[in-house]
Amino acid sequence: MKLSLGPVLFYWDKEQLSNFYAEMSALPLDVIYLGETVCSKRRAFSLDQWLGLGRELQECSQAQLVLSSLTLIEAASELSSLRRLCDNGQLLVEANDMGAVQFLAERKLPFVGGPALNLYNGHALAQLLDSGMTRWVPPVECSAALISDVIEQVRELGRAVPEVEIFAYGHLPLAYSARCFTARAENRPKDDCQFCCINYPDGLALTSQEGQALFTINGIQTMSAEVTNLLADYSGLVACGADLLRLSPRAQGMAEVVAAYQRVRLGETPPLFVEGCNGYWHGQAGMLRVEEVGLC
Amino acid sequence: MQLVCPAGNLPALKAAVRQGADAVYVGFRDDTNARHFAGLNMDDKQFDAAVAHIRQHQRKLYVAVNTYPQPKGWERWQRAVDRAADFGVDALIAADPGVLNYASQRHPQLALHLSVQGSATHAAALEFYAQRYGIRRAVLPRVLSLAQVRQVAASSPVPIEVFGFGSLCIMAEGRCHLSSYITGESPNLCGVCSPAKAVRWSEDAEGLSARLSEVLIDRYTPDEPAGYPTLCKGRFLVGGKRFHALEEPTSLDTLDLLPELTAIGVEAVKIEGRQRSPAYVEQVTRVWRAALDAHRGAPGSFRVKEEWRQVLAGLSEGSQTTLGAYHRSWQ
Numbered sequence: 001m002k003l004s005l006g007p008v009l010f011y012w013d014k015e016q017l018s019n020f021y022a023e024m025s026a027l028p029l030d031v032i033y034l035g036e037t038v039c040s041k042r043r044a045f046s047l048d049q050w051l052g053l054g055r056e057l058q059e060c061s062q063a064q065l066v067l068s069s070l071t072l073i074e075a076a077s078e079l080s081s082l083r084r085l086c087d088n089g090q091l092l093v094e095a096n097d098m099g100a101v102q103f104l105a106e107r108k109l110p111f112v113g114g115p116a117l118n119l120y121n122g123h124a125l126a127q128l129l130d131s132g133m134t135r136w137v138p139p140v141e142c143s144a145a146l147i148s149d150v151i152e153q154v155r156e157l158g159r160a161v162p163e164v165e166i167f168a169y170g171h172l173p174l175a176y177s178a179r180c181f182t183a184r185a186e187n188r189p190k191d192d193c194q195f196c197c198i199n200y201p202d203g204l205a206l207t208s209q210e211g212q213a214l215f216t217i218n219g220i221q222t223m224s225a226e227v228t229n230l231l232a233d234y235s236g237l238v239a240c241g242a243d244l245l246r247l248s249p250r251a252q253g254m255a256e257v258v259a260a261y262q263r264v265r266l267g268e269t270p271p272l273f274v275e276g277c278n279g280y281w282h283g284q285a286g287m288l289r290v291e292e293v294g295l296c
Numbered sequence: 297m298q299l300v301c302p303a304g305n306l307p308a309l310k311a312a313v314r315q316g317a318d319a320v321y322v323g324f325r326d327d328t329n330a331r332h333f334a335g336l337n338m339d340d341k342q343f344d345a346a347v348a349h350i351r352q353h354q355r356k357l358y359v360a361v362n363t364y365p366q367p368k369g370w371e372r373w374q375r376a377v378d379r380a381a382d383f384g385v386d387a388l389i390a391a392d393p394g395v396l397n398y399a400s401q402r403h404p405q406l407a408l409h410l411s412v413q414g415s416a417t418h419a420a421a422l423e424f425y426a427q428r429y430g431i432r433r434a435v436l437p438r439v440l441s442l443a444q445v446r447q448v449a450a451s452s453p454v455p456i457e458v459f460g461f462g463s464l465c466i467m468a469e470g471r472c473h474l475s476s477y478i479t480g481e482s483p484n485l486c487g488v489c490s491p492a493k494a495v496r497w498s499e500d501a502e503g504l505s506a507r508l509s510e511v512l513i514d515r516y517t518p519d520e521p522a523g524y525p526t527l528c529k530g531r532f533l534v535g536g537k538r539f540h541a542l543e544e545p546t547s548l549d550t551l552d553l554l555p556e557l558t559a560i561g562v563e564a565v566k567i568e569g570r571q572r573s574p575a576y577v578e579q580v581t582r583v584w585r586a587a588l589d590a591h592r593g594a595p596g597s598f599r600v601k602e603e604w605r606q607v608l609a610g611l612s613e614g615s616q617t618t619l620g621a622y623h624r625s626w627q
Contacts, residue, residue: 072417072468074440076447079418099420102427118415118470118484120364123394127428141473141482149367175472178439178621181542185534190627206541207533208512214478217534217541222467224477279480285509286477 004031105131122153135163143283170248172224229276298564311578316585319356332487356386362411410434415470419451455563462568547612
């Protein structure tokens with residue numbers, strides 16, 4: 001089992017990003033995803049700076065480095081940036097939009113199919129394999145049973161199964177909008193957002209009127225309030241055919257998260273229970289911890 | 297510009313035809329379409345009647361097979377595509393690359409429209425579907441500003457359809473898992489958002505509560521109008537403030553943009569609402585037909601009539617309408 005570090009989904013400043021990757025480069029990670037996937041206005045790092053960071057990390061880490069693409073492309077300028085990113089000539093790209101798939105296929109470049117691509121069955125996967133996809137990160141709402149079925153269907157179609165990477169830890173990216181909800185919460189227009197999401201390195205909590213944690217606001221992205229954690233489901237992850245586990249960055253404590261997953265993949269018995277949700281993995285509402293509600 | 301209207305049953309389809317829809321879109325009675333609601337959509341017998349009615353009045357019939365199949369259900373989606381082709385419909389609306397590939401290979405004569413659930417917001421994504429499956433049209437998600445729609449229409453390899461009126465998805469369609477996070481059922485996989493079976497209303501000293509899978513979506517005082525608890529339109533707490541943190545209950549209405557949409561070269565305008573009543577379809581179609589005809593007759597002097605506005609506001613969520621993402625200030 002490989003461990004990957006997903007792209008940073010929050011807006012962190014340059015110093016925080018640099019410190020974070022310096023710390024991560026010393027950890028036993030097999031893949032590190034770089035790049036901005038949420039909002040094109042966030043410019044802590046330009047494309048060239050991400051590529052420069054990639055070169056630095058290449059020297060001090062064994063990890064494969066991948067550049068993730070923006071998920072929701074709206075403006076013509078964003079499409080040009082996407083084209084440049086696909087033409088980077090250095091790093092493998094994670095496609096988070098069919099436009100990226102199209103650009104990469106035109107260039108005959110292999111790519112990772114990110115969790116924002118709607119790939120839910122073997123026939124759809126085969127279409128992307130034809131376009132050059134070599135690794136599949138299923139949509140976060142997929143269950144273990146669904147992922148197993150997709151892998152089986154790809155085999156039945158006589159196709160080689162790509163690497164499968166499961167979103168195992170972190171706030172789940174759930175939705176994307178034209179509207180910036182952080183700016184809305186601060187009563188600012190999106191066009192004058194003042195980059196206010198930089199003030200929330202772990203996102204902004206949204207609860208029900210009864211105080212129940214529901215979502216995390218992260219600019220135009222809405223994430224789960226709960227952190228998903230599939231460490232206690234490790235044997236199921238192996239059984240289902242996962243090749244990589246994605247750990248999605250949070251501002252604090254990532255080294256401990258990597259260490260916990262590292263111990264288990266080296267043979268330690270997984271914990272019986274961890275904090276955080278795992279409903280999706282078990283075919284239930286994503287927000288649930290199935291052990292707590294008696295479903296497991 | 298073509299007027300494409302929704303029908304969840306035969307009376308709605310007839311109402312749309314009666315009021316001048318150029319095309320009507322429908323779904324089969326299962327989870328192959330994105331309005332998989334109890335009692336909605338058509339069985340084979342009703343479908344036969346729908347096709348006959350459409351042909352008699354020389355309109356177009358489109359069928360939405362626009363959810364994402366899972367491996368265990370794949371044959372159901374295949375069958376839905378085959379049925380649509382056998383009925384001789386004028387277009388299949390689909391999103392899944394597997395479904396689009398199957399349809400284009402098996403039924404090359406069947407026109408394909410990329411569903412809004414495909415989340416294609418720009419020319420490069422549209423090129424993917426055009427090159428591989430020969431789509432003839434694409435429905436754009438409701439996340440683009442008018443200027444962005446103009447750019448997409450100018451650079452797209454296929455004609456564009458946009459949403460003109462109806463319930464407003466504030467998230468990019470096909471890219472929203474909020475419903476499955478709370479209820480376990482999602483638009484992509486189940487064809488539902490905030491499903492009715494998960495709704496529970498209750499009244500106590502604090503007011504009328506609307507819950508979804510026991511999560512409080514909103515609570516109303518006696519003088520406040522209560523709406524269906526679509527989870528993105530509830531009132532929540534952020535930073536200690538209680539407000540519609542994602543969106544108010546409101547509907548999209550773009551009558552004011554009709555001249556611009558026509559000038560951009562948008563091929564078709566779509567009315568949302570297969571889950572709504574025949575009376576809704578009848579009234580919305582009537583207003584939009586009148587507006588399109590008025591604009592076509594005298595483009596220079598087109599004005600939105602007050603009567604049209606009133607009718608549409610009366611059919612809108614929370615009696616409010618918005619230009620949505622078409623207008624930058626909404627974003």
